[in-house]
Amino acid sequence: MVGPEIERLIQLLARLPGLGPRSARRAALLLMKRRDGLLVPLSEAMALAAEAVRTCSVCGNLDTRDPCTVCADPSRDRSTICVVEDAGDLWALERSRAFTGLYHVLGGTLSALQGIGPDDLTIAALVDRARNPEVREVILALNATVDGQTTAHVVTDRLAQADVAISRLAHGVPVGGELDYLDDGTLTAALKARRPL
The missing domain is CATH 1.10.8.420 (RecR Domain 1)
Structure with missing residues (x-):
């Protein structure tokens, strides 16, 4: 045709x-x-x-320069690294303007079905970066999926070699969300992650 x-x-x-x-x-x-x-x-x-466009040799972001604009910015908080699955997640966090530290792009998540193991991701490079005495915290900002949670567990185990605090993004009720429209998994996560007022 x-x-x-x-x-x-x-x-x-x-x-x-x-x-x-x-x-x-x-x-x-x-x-x-x-x-x-x-x-x-x-x-x-x-x-x-x-x-x-090229991949940043420091964090794995996609940019037209290497190191990328984020890594090259001297005003960024170098004591905190936020770990994301891919550059799209990094860009989403940057749009929020809520995070002023550095990033690390894993290049995906672990997946037995797709044959993606720890050596296929940039976990070893993250551990090397976390060993820098300047780094005090690593934030895991991985998707709340089975593969994302499995990846977070493996990354946490590997980061035990570095002397850093490890945290993760909160999961649960979104801002503006109505309980009646949330799925059971989101409600369960929100209840487990509750905080005192």
Whole structure:
């Protein structure tokens, strides 16, 4: 029905998170309809990003410089490292402006089903960073999934070699959340993590 170039574009778009074949087809059609205003600038931006973006050799963040903007910022609190699964989690925390320390990107979580073990993540590099006398706390900001919790447990065991405090993000009722709409696991976590007022 369409040429191979368009079909390839649709197939590549369908690989993006949140886009299935139908959404990818609609996106490809929109891009082609707006060739000069959208398709050409997007392809140029993607080519520039592919050439310029690199992984930070210190924390694993994605940026156009190495060390990344966060690691190179002298105003960051160097006594605290926040451990995240991937760069998207780091960016989400940065958007909140609630954390002013450094980060460490693991590059995923442990997963027996996908064959991802501790050596496939940057856990050893984290332990090396945590041994720096300047570092006093490591915050585990991993997703509240089975794989995330398994990863947190392994990271905690490995960090026993370093003399640092280890904490994790709180889990439970979100700000603005209504109890009636929360799942049982979230309610259980919120009850277990309750604090005195």
